[in-house]
């Protein structure tokens with residue numbers, strides 16, 4: 525059974541559809557990247573899956589219907605790293621605690637805070653600072669760590685590279701790949717940086733004005749000149 529099965533997903537804003545019936549599958553432990561131009565509907569897809577906007581169509585997690593409320597969805601093991609990070613201007617530690625709001629196991633929460641502070645040492649160094657005082661890259665790491673605090677089986681990452689220096693982006697993607705390898709956390713990543721995302725992905729979906737224009741294993745997108753020329757622009 526697939527971890528996430530999306531069939532005919534439609535969503536939009538104020539009665540205007542942006543997604544026109546998209547279907548995609550994420551298997552357990554997969555790294556899936558959704559590529560697409562500005563305005564294709566990538567963020568809308570993530571927001572619909574996280575319950576931040578309404579949706580039509582069928583979405584199942586481990587064979588069960590996806591909930592409607594964001595907190596229900598987090599409890600089902602799906603956690604979003606939103607575009608623009610969305611860190612709160614409270615301390616780094618408190619941001620991490622917010623990420624664990626659906627959990628009650630205080631010891632486990634404390635252990636996970638320690639773990640992510642080890643993986644992202646800057647979070648330990650700045651534990652008591654307000655998130656707003658962190659650099660963009662540091663805030664992105666905090667946003668990822670916060671999302672991981674709910675112990676998701678699927679992490680949704682909306683343009684994690686946006687506005688970050690190349691070296692920081694490389695480090696972040698390496699860490700995401702490592703988390704996927706060690707914990708088996710599946711990743712669904714929306715990215716404009718196709719090259720980088722394809723380095724860690726096994727499956728690619730191409731989104732064009734609200735529909736899936738192509739999909740397949742990452743090798744096909746790297747090696748097929750027609751696909752590359754038509755969709756990736758290199």
Ligand code: ATP
Nearest residue numbers: 537538542560561562563564565566567568569716
């Ligand atoms: P980008 O890389 O620019 O974020 P995207 O693929 O993520 O692009 P979306 O943000 O999903 O695209 O936007 C898809 C369409 O939905 C665009 O036409 C956009 O103008 C529209 N849209 C996005 N957010 C809203 C909103 N809050 N209200 C109304 N329309 C919106």
